[in-house]
Amino acid sequence: MLKLKALKGSEGIQLEAVVDASVFSKRPRSPSKQQNGWTFLLSVNVYGPPHQSSDVATRLSTVSAYLQHPYSLPGNMRYDNPQFFKLPGVAVDMNTFVGTAQLLASRKAELAEDVFRVLDSDSLLSGEGDSDQLTIEGLKTALHKHQEIAVTFVLDRESVEKVRMLHKKMAIVQAPSTASDGTAFGGIIADRMGLGKTLSTLAAILKSLERSRDFATGIAGRTHATLVVVTSAQLIDVWLTERSSHLIKDALKVAIFHGQNRAKRIKDSADFDLVLTTYGTLASDHKSKGPLHQIKWYRVVLDEAHWIRNSSSKQFRAATSLESRSRWCLTGTPIQNSLNDLFSLAEFLRLPPLEAKHAFNTRVITSLTTGTTDAKSTLSSYLQAFCLRRNLGSINLPPxxxxxxxxxxxxxxxxxxxxxxxxxxxxxxxxxxxxxxxxxxxxxxxxxxxxxxxxxxxxxxxxxxxxxxxxxxxxxxxxxxxxxxxxxxxxxxxxxxxxxxxxxxxxxxxxxxxxxxxxxxxxxxxxxxxxxxxxxxxxxxxxxxxxxxxxxxxxxxxxxxxxxxxxxxxxxxxxxxxxxxxxxxxxxxxxxxxxxxxxxxxxxxxxxxxxxxxxxxxxxxxxxxxxxxxxxxxxxxxxxxxxxxxxxxxxxxxxxxxxxSVEQNMANFQEKKKNLARATIDGGSDETIDDKLAVRYPPSLPAKRLHPY
Missing domain, CATH: 3.40.50.300 (P-loop containing nucleotide triphosphate hydrolases)
Known part of the structure; x- marks a missing residue:
């Protein structure tokens, strides 16, 4: 509501609050003593003379407030949104959009819930069945069955023949050209924490050494190495420990690109199989157009990949600017705030049919509004094809x-x-x-x-x-x-x-x-x-x-x-x-x-x-x-x-x-945060200090949202 103060002083402007009457029938009859307030969804219509519309649009834009289609309007009131893009000379009856925002919100919620249902399922995203026992030269630790499936999943998603078959199955006519043959490679390993994603990745790197060397042989500017990006120097040590614990000595030649004394350029990169760096170093390298961004890698792996979920962050820009044959995201929490988190990963991966933001807008957002394609089917098929996720039930842990x-x-x-x-x-x-x-x-x-x-x-x-x-x-x-x-x-x-x-x-x-x-x-x-x-x-x-x-x-x-x-x-x-x-x-x-x-x-x-x-x-x-x-x-x-x-x-x-105490508020906020992520595409994008203090929202109700018009 604070953003509406931008309209103060604008001549002839009136505001009208609109509330769905059904919410009052759901109000708790006996609120608890601690419940000092009650929150529900509120839409605010902005009324004014036509000649003031440009001024309203400018004032709201300066505070990053944007008019949405109204849920309802009284009588034969004419609706015109000054922030809505209109082509010159093309008449648009804006009244046909009245009520579509509510429909779109409902469809977004259905879509989000469907995606979470897929991610939470034990029967889906579990690999392509039993894989043959893998023989991996240089590995001294026996892999668990679910780790063998993960290695097979990686190798299959990096195989030209198998990826083309997958694209055909998904009815993708043309894939983006991230590789010389026009095929995109990679995916998401979204196993729950504790299932050994690091060891599975190291095993996949070992198993594909011959394939990666063929990629780089005789071509300038390429390396067969895999670049792994982690969150901190401490995580670099974790990868090194995993290598020494599970791999034969010198099975993988490793270089560390991190710290003040890191080399200005990676010399003799052909000698390395694995390069470890951090998101901070990667962002610094991107800013200076350093060596990490001058090489075409065989494979780039983002550990804790949810660190790039903010598409305006330095680490997102640095990661998406890397050149590589295949791209992988490792994260136990692919969605933390909203489905936007998943779309940031998709933009890094460049995998069809959601290889870029415009593709998502066309195939998902537009289809939700117009109904031209099945957005649920698009996202579900994407996850089924490129995401591997197993829960702790995949291993026999003690209770x-x-x-x-x-x-x-x-x-x-x-x-x-x-x-x-x-x-x-x-x-x-x-x-x-x-x-x-x-x-x-x-x-x-x-x-x-x-x-x-x-x-x-x-x-x-x-x-x-x-x-x-x-x-x-x-x-x-x-x-x-x-x-x-x-x-x-x-x-x-x-x-x-x-x-x-x-x-x-x-x-x-x-x-x-x-x-x-x-x-x-x-x-x-x-x-x-x-x-x-x-x-x-x-x-x-x-x-x-x-x-x-x-x-x-x-x-x-x-x-x-x-x-x-x-x-x-x-x-x-x-x-x-x-x-x-x-x-x-x-x-x-x-x-x-x-x-x-x-x-x-x-x-x-x-x-x-x-x-x-x-x-x-x-x-x-x-x-x-x-x-x-x-x-x-x-x-x-x-x-x-x-x-x-x-x-x-x-x-x-x-x-x-x-x-x-404030800790009970935080527990309520955690539940609210989870529910908002499940209920919206962009539910986590508008969190403010108000949300953290005024956490009296019952978990089943959405937070307040500003819906002018």
């Missing part, structure tokens, strides 16, 4: 369960929590009364303070510096914005919010690897005079009272939370280790090895940004998610460190949630 641990704040904590809220209300009232644009900053800061308070309680008021918190108490909620790599941070220099975890971004310096260490590698702090946090007391109880043979991973946003836990674990004589941004990469690996091998180390405390992605920690059979995240996939990634191939014990996942 796992999730325990939601609800926390009630103590009386003292409740008083202090309310004091933070009241202070925020006073400051917001003051800024609103002065029409100060810092209102949202106040809201962000309040949310962060409340989230921090749910973890460390009254100790949050005892002095932030001692607890390792920046004055603004910013969290490190994902590997993207919490990275200390300069080239990764460069991806964020034009953002005010992290595009992955929505953290408010401010300049910060990496914390040094310092502080008093416990005998087992933890970082201890002296006790504060404040009350020990209720939530952390429960976390400690679940660790200390568990079977001594159990191993625990504790994930939190904040180092302060980990430091307080380490203090009590030391007092209880529980062996533990800490891994966070203060620990160097070399020391991280030492601590991970120690956690895996030493029975006396029962707990590993990790910030979710540094340990939530890429690690294999199947030695642990207990996972603690201390606080909810805005993006539920961040939590799923963290849990996947233990719940994956190699796990031999039942796993319990503890999710801690503070009652009557």
């Amino acid at each position: 796992s369960r999730t325990v939601v641990v609800e926390i009630s704040l103590s009386k003292r904590e409740t008083m202090d929590y309310k004091a933070i809220l009241n202070d925020a209300k006073r400051r917001m009232d003051a800024t609103v009364s002065r029409k100060n644009i810092t209102t949202y900053n106040t809201l962000f800061t309040t949310i962060l303070k409340l989230r921090r308070f749910c973890d460390i309680g009254t100790l949050a008021l005892q002095g932030t510096q001692r607890l390792g918190l920046a004055p603004d108490a910013e969290d490190t909620a994902c590997g993207f914005c919490s990275s200390t790599d300069d080239d990764i941070l460069s991806l964020l220099n034009s953002h005010t919010l992290c595009p992955f975890c929505f953290r408010h971004l401010q300049p910060a310096s990496p914390l040094p690897d310092s502080g008093p260490k416990s005998s087992l590698g933890g970082i201890s702090e002296p006790s504060s005079s404040g009350e020990f946090p209720t939530k952390l007391s429960r976390v400690l109880m679940n660790i200390t009272e568990d079977d001594p043979d159990s191993k625990h991973i504790v994930f939190s946003c904040w180092t302060a939370t980990l430091d307080l836990l380490s203090e009590r674990l030391t007092s209880a004589g529980i062996g533990f280790l800490i891994i966070d941004g203060r620990i160097s990469s070399a020391k991280r690996q030492q601590r991970l090895d120690k956690f895996r091998t030493e029975p006396s180390i029962r707990a590993l405390l990790m910030t979710i940004g540094t340990g939530g992605v890429g690690l294999t920690l199947t030695v642990a059979n207990r996972v603690h998610i201390v606080e909810p995240q805005w993006n539920p996939s961040v939590e799923d990634q963290a849990i996947g460190r233990a719940l994956r191939i190699g796990q031999s014990r039942p796993v319990i996942v503890y999710r801690y949630l503070t009652r009557n």
